[in-house]
Amino acid sequence: MKKLLFVVVSLLTMIALFACNKDSEYKQIKQDMANMNHNGSSKEKQQVAVQTDWNFKQSPQTNTTNQLTITIKDNKGKPISEFEVNHEKKMHLIVASKDLSKYQHIHPTYKGKGVFTVPVTFTQGGSFQLIADFVPKGQSDTVQMHTVSVKGNTPAPVSLTPDKTLVKTANGNQVSLKIDTQLKANQETMLNFHFEDAKTKQPIQDLQPYLGAVGHVVILNQDATKYLHVHPMDERVKGSNAMFHTTFPSPGVYKVWGEFQRSNKIFIVPFVLEVSK
Ligand SMILES: [Cu+2]
Numbered sequence: 423m424k425k426l427l428f429v430v431v432s433l434l435t436m437i438a439l440f441a442c443n444k445d446s447e448y449k450q451i452k453q454d455m456a457n458m459n460h461n462g463s464s465k466e467k468q469q470v471a472v473q474t475d476w477n478f479k480q481s482p483q484t485n486t487t488n489q490l491t492i493t494i495k496d497n498k499g500k501p502i503s504e505f506e507v508n509h510e511k512k513m514h515l516i517v518a519s520k521d522l523s524k525y526q527h528i529h530p531t532y533k534g535k536g537v538f539t540v541p542v543t544f545t546q547g548g549s550f551q552l553i554a555d556f557v558p559k560g561q562s563d564t565v566q567m568h569t570v571s572v573k574g575n576t577p578a579p580v581s582l583t584p585d586k587t588l589v590k591t592a593n594g595n596q597v598s599l600k601i602d603t604q605l606k607a608n609q610e611t612m613l614n615f616h617f618e619d620a621k622t623k624q625p626i627q628d629l630q631p632y633l634g635a636v637g638h639v640v641i642l643n644q645d646a647t648k649y650l651h652v653h654p655m656d657e658r659v660k661g662s663n664a665m666f667h668t669t670f671p672s673p674g675v676y677k678v679w680g681e682f683q684r685s686n687k688i689f690i691v692p693f694v695l696e697v698s699k
Contacts, residue, residue, distance in 0.1 A: 471496070471497035472494055472495065472496060472497070472502065472558065472564055472566065473494075473495045473496070473497065473499065474492060474493065474494055474495070474554065474566040474568070475491075475492070475493040475495070476490070476491075476492055476552065476568040476570075477490070477491045477492075477493070478490055478491075478570070479491075481573060482542070482544060482550075482570055482571075482572045482573065483544070483547070483572060483573040483574050484544050484545065484546060484547050484572060484573070484574025484575060485543075485544075485545075485574065486543070487541040487542075487543055488541065488542045488543070488544065489539065489540075489541055489542075490530070490539065490540050490541070490542050490552075491537060491538070491539050492513070492515075492530060492537075492538045492539075492540075492554055493536050493537050493538075494536045494538070494554075494556065494558070494566075495536055501535045501536030501537070502536050502558045502559075503534065503535055503536060504558070504559035505532065505556055505557060505558055505559060506557040506558075506559055506560075508555075508556070508557045508563070509633045509634045509635060509638070509653070510633045510634045511529045511633065512532045512538075512556060513529065513530045513532065513538050513554055513555065513556040514527065514529060514554075514555040514556070514651070515527070515528050515529065515530055515540060515552065515553065515554050515555070516551075516552070516553040516555070516640060516642075516649070517542060517544075517550060517551075517552055517553075518550065518551050518553070518642060518646050519546065519548060519549070519550050519551075520548065520549040520550065520551060520569075520579070520645065520646055521579035521580050521581075521582065522580075522582060522642055522644070522646060522677045523579075523580040524544075524545060524546065524550075525640075525677075525679055525690070525692070526542075527638075527640065527679075527681060527690075528540055528542070530554075538554075544572045544574070546572070546574065546575060546576060546577055547572045547573055547574035547575055547576035548571070548572060548576040548577075548579075549569060549570070549571055549572075550569070550570050550571075550572055551567060551568075551569055551642075551646035551647075552567065552568045552569070552570060553565060553566075553567050553646075553649050554566045554567075554568075555649075555651055563651075565649055567647070567649070582644055582675050582677065582694055583675075583694060584675060584694050584695060584696040585693055585694045585695070588600070588601070588693055590691040590692070590693065591620045592689040592690065592691050593684070593685075593687055593689040594619065594620045594621065595617055595618075595619070595620060595626060595682070595684060595689055596617070596618045596619070596620040596623075597615055597616070597617055597680065597682075597691045598615070598616045598618075599613060599614070599615055599616075599678070599680070599691075599693050600614040600615075600616060601613060601614070601695075602614075604698065605670065605695055605696065605697045605698065606670075606673075606697065606698055606699070607670050607671065607672050607673045607674075607697050607698070607699060608669060608670070608671065608672075609669065609670075610667065610668075610669050611667070611668055611669065611670065612665055612666070612667055613639065613652070613665070613666040613667075613668065613678070614663055614664075614665050614666075615637065615663065615664045615665075615666070615680055615682075615691075616662060616663050617629065617661045617662050617663070617664075617682075618662065625661060625662030626661040626662050626684065627660055627661045627662055628660055628661065628684060628685075629659075629660045629661045629664070629682055629683065629684050630660075630683040630684060630685075630686070631657075631658075631683070632681060632682060632683035632688060634657065635653050635654055635657035636654050636656075636657055636658065636659050636660065636661075636664045636682070637654055637664050637666075637680055637681055637682040637683075638651065638652075638653065638680075638681045639651070639652040639653075639666045639668070639678060639679070639680050639681070640652075640678075640679045640681070641668065641670075641676055641677070641678050641679075642676065642677055643671075643672070643674055643675075643676050644674055644675045644676070648671055648672070650668055650670075650671075652666045652667070652668045653666070654666055655667055664682075670697040672697075673697050673698055673699045674696075674697060675694060675695070675696050675697075676694070676695050676696075676697060677692060677693070677694050677695075678692065678693045678694075678695055679691070679692050680692075680693070
């Protein structure tokens with residue numbers, strides 16, 4: 423009997439580990455490509471070396487539409503022409519102010535021959551980090567970053583302070599972030615988002631798929647040089663919990679944006695977390 427129990431427990435552990443590996447996605451890239459450290463799930467294919475041209479039609483400024491062209495080339499300078507559709511899009515672009523107080527997640531249009539275009543609006547001046555996330559055909563997830571200086575009124579940077587309580591409300595949805603253990607660098611962590619109606623406190627069961635999953639979690643470190651894009655363990659759940667499995671690459675303060683959809687409206691909940699050694 424004991425033996426049988428042991429076998430069952432082992433099997434369950436194996437299934438849990440398998441599920442973890444299969445569904446978690448982990449990306450990290452340093453701005454310095456020479457020190458690039460890319461990590462991924464076991465199914466990951468070889469990452470292709472790419473070059474990226476970032477070109478604004480005019481030097482970027484506030485309160486206007488800035489036309490951005492992003493061109494993806496291989497390491498010989500030849501445009502990469504085919505991209506996989508990843509969570510409904512060929513490219514995901516994160517635009518974040520360097521202090522992480524401003525955040526946008528937008529989707530450039532693919533024009534062919536490696537060229538993507540997108541209008542970008544900045545609500546303030548200063549330094550912004552642009553992060554393009556895409557998959558060249560037959561290759562693995564690829565992340566490219568670019569820092570731009572935006573002309574216009576530039577407020578003093580907002581300091582990044584870890585949240586004391588991990589409960590946020592957006593669009594009438596109350597979102598609690600639960601983390602089982604103390605956050606430690608290089609240790610697998612489960613981020614568990616719990617959803618309640620802010621008024622009635624009833625569990626929310628009617629989240630809608632957003633870009634092919636119940637939600638998306640984007641994580642940046644304090645200076646926006648380390649980027650993680652995490653997808654849920656189970657993409658099909660509708661609430662009242664959504665679990666995201668990730669690993670923070672180093673100690674420090676991180677900002678986490680959870681992006682979800684309900685009643686045809688996207689809502690974003692930001693959390694600031696401290697990760698210890
Ligand atoms: Cu996206």
